[in-house]
Amino acid sequence: MAKEKKLVEAITSMNEDFAQWYTDVVRKAELVEYSNIKGCMIIRPNGYAIWENIQKRLDAMFKETGVENVYMPMFIPESLLQKEKDHVEGFAPEVAWVTQGGLEPLEERLCVRPTSETLFCDFYARIIQSHRDLPKLYNQWCSVVRWEKTTRPFLRSAEFLWQEGHTAHATEEEAEERTIQMLNIYADFCEQYLAIPVIKGRKTDKEKFAGANATYTIEALMHDGKALQSGTSHNFGDGFARAFGIQYSDKENQLQYVHQTSWGLSTRIIGAIIMVHGDDSGLVLPPRIAPVQVMVMPIAQHKEGVLDKAYALRDQLIEAGFQVKVDDSDKSPGWKFSEQEIRGIPLRVEIGPKDIEAGHAIIVRRDTREKITVPFGELSAKVGETLETMQNDMLARAKAHLESHIYEAKTYDEFKETIANKPGFVKMMWCGDEACELKIKEDTTATSRCMPFRQETITEICPVCGKPAKTMVYWGKAY
RNA sequence: CGAGGCGUGGCUCAGUUUGGUAGAGCGCCGUGUUCGGGACGCGGAGGCCGCAAGUUCGAAUCUUGUCGCCUCGACCA
Numbered sequence: 001m002a003k004e005k006k007l008v009e010a011i012t013s014m015n016e017d018f019a020q021w022y023t024d025v026v027r028k029a030e031l032v033e034y035s036n037i038k039g040c041m042i043i044r045p046n047g048y049a050i051w052e053n054i055q056k057r058l059d060a061m062f063k064e065t066g067v068e069n070v071y072m073p074m075f076i077p078e079s080l081l082q083k084e085k086d087h088v089e090g091f092a093p094e095v096a097w098v099t100q101g102g103l104e105p106l107e108e109r110l111c112v113r114p115t116s117e118t119l120f121c122d123f124y125a126r127i128i129q130s131h132r133d134l135p136k137l138y139n140q141w142c143s144v145v146r147w148e149k150t151t152r153p154f155l156r157s158a159e160f161l162w163q164e165g166h167t168a169h170a171t172e173e174e175a176e177e178r179t180i181q182m183l184n185i186y187a188d189f190c191e192q193y194l195a196i197p198v199i200k201g202r203k204t205d206k207e208k209f210a211g212a213n214a215t216y217t218i219e220a221l222m223h224d225g226k227a228l229q230s231g232t233s234h235n236f237g238d239g240f241a242r243a244f245g246i247q248y249s250d251k252e253n254q255l256q257y258v259h260q261t262s263w264g265l266s267t268r269i270i271g272a273i274i275m276v277h278g279d280d281s282g283l284v285l286p287p288r289i290a291p292v293q294v295m296v297m298p299i300a301q302h303k304e305g306v307l308d309k310a311y312a313l314r315d316q317l318i319e320a321g322f323q324v325k326v327d328d329s330d331k332s333p334g335w336k337f338s339e340q341e342i343r344g345i346p347l348r349v350e351i352g353p354k355d356i357e358a359g360h361a362i363i364v365r366r367d368t369r370e371k372i373t374v375p376f377g378e379l380s381a382k383v384g385e386t387l388e389t390m391q392n393d394m395l396a397r398a399k400a401h402l403e404s405h406i407y408e409a410k411t412y413d414e415f416k417e418t419i420a421n422k423p424g425f426v427k428m429m430w431c432g433d434e435a436c437e438l439k440i441k442e443d444t445t446a447t448s449r450c451m452p453f454r455q456e457t458i459t460e461i462c463p464v465c466g467k468p469a470k471t472m473v474y475w476g477k478a479y
Numbered sequence: 480c481g482a483g484g485c486g487u488g489g490c491u492c493a494g495u496u497u498g499g500u501a502g503a504g505c506g507c508c509g510u511g512u513u514c515g516g517g518a519c520g521c522g523g524a525g526g527c528c529g530c531a532a533g534u535u536c537g538a539a540u541c542u543u544g545u546c547g548c549c550u551c552g553a554c555c556a
């Protein structure tokens with residue numbers, strides 16, 4: 001049992017220290033390596049492959065709705081950034097500046113994009129003249145830089161990868177429709193591919209994006225009960241259009257301002273995958289996003305025929321459409337098992353001399369460690385079925401976790417009590433006044449996560465101030 | 480940016496209190512035996528002790544500065 005002890009030592013137990021557990025998993029699963037540049041991370045193959053799958057799936061979903069990809073410059077001239085007042089103020093504290101080109105100081109300094117609204121606006125102002133030019137549905141996959149004061153792999157870093165969609169529409173209604181449409185795509189993506197259930201809603205004015213009319217969000221609940229904003233979609237109205245002069249001639253030849261949206265999802269979502277599904281043995285990847293879905297493990301691979309059979313099974317499974325690898329390193333089987341578990345590979349197929357003789361292989365699920373004996377002839381079908389079941393079970397478990405960690409409060413005392421002692425979301429009515437939001441934050445460190453689309457009436461008044469309640473809000477402690 | 484902790488082979492750390500020129504385990508390379516939950520033997524490589532000044536005959540060890548990392552806050556995706 002000394003061997004098991006060693007395993008446990010490798011990763012800190014999540015109950016003991018969740019933050020340390022997270023860091024351990026990120027490192028041991030080889031998702032990230034720290035770089036020499038402050039706050040910047042090196043995303044290793046195991047991590048980047050997850051991002052590539054996210055890109056592939058999401059990009060396809062975007063394109064089904066008519067979105068096209070573009071690439072914008074990574075620099076923004078200061079004058080351009082200045083055009084929308086709220087926007088500059090919101091981002092000023094965290095932008096990096098380029099002040100010199102080669103050996104010469106620049107006449108105008110350039111900021112390294114923290115987000116590209118201003119560039120898209122400048123672009124749209126040039127290419128949009130007529131209602132026939134609308135809508136414009138552009139997206140880019142890129143990295144952005146925000147000079148964060150403290151950093152954590154995936155959750156917060158000075159540079160991170162994301163996609164940012166920017167659209168321009170003729171009418172307010174169309175922009176709002178697009179804003180919600182993209183939010184729904186994020187929510188569907190999280191549920192269907194990442195097995196992460198989310199709460200959809202709108203941000204309060206205090207929490208909304210700098211320069212937006214309305215910000216919508218999907219909020220996910222991590223295993224430790226903290227919330228993670230996992231995707232956002234903003235409706236800008238015509239605010240940016242007025243600041244940047246983006247106008248078109250309508251059918252009556254009247255000049256109109258466009259209505260815009262933007263929406264983004266970042267590598268932070270990988271942090272969510274880790275913190276929603278991981279366990280004390282490491283990462284657990286949802287089958288539909290796992291870069292390697294099945295690892296074939298030859299046992300006693302030096303023995304006649306074992307490796308050949310392992311490769312044959314791999315080929316059979318690849319033929320059936322799965323992402324499969326063989327671990328033919330000369331490590332001991334126990335080592336390989338642990339490695340597969342740390343990396344979160346959904347299934348392993350064990351194949352040794354005994355199995356070959358018996359005409360079957362053994363499938364082991366990463367999430368439950370259930371072992372299933374399967375005759376060779378049924379392997380592909382069983383692997384497919386098991387991956388499907390695992391994907392569904394993971395979503396069901398995450399849903400159960402979310403639902404069992406949503407509380408409601410009728411009084412402010414009850415709220416404070418719950419927030420302090422029960423990790424998760426607390427539903428409570430709100431008058432709409434920012435003062436109450438600030439008080440809650442002051443008293444409890446919790447913030448408003450969102451005003452959910454699915455509203456309920458818990459009390460008639462705002463428990464904080466006693467004024468009439470306007471909205472039910474999900475409150476929680478956030479990453 | 481505030482509070483606390485930490486930087487010594489790839490990793491985890493000992494050595495710092497009391498200055499004398501660097502160690503262990505794991506990993507790595509070679510080789511043989513092993514192989515159903517992190518195997519073992521033998522042989523080997525690898526570190527100007529985060530960086531920079533200072534004190535000293537002499538600094539991993541003392542002083543100052545600086546950079547980076549971790550945890551918790553404030554800010555954000």
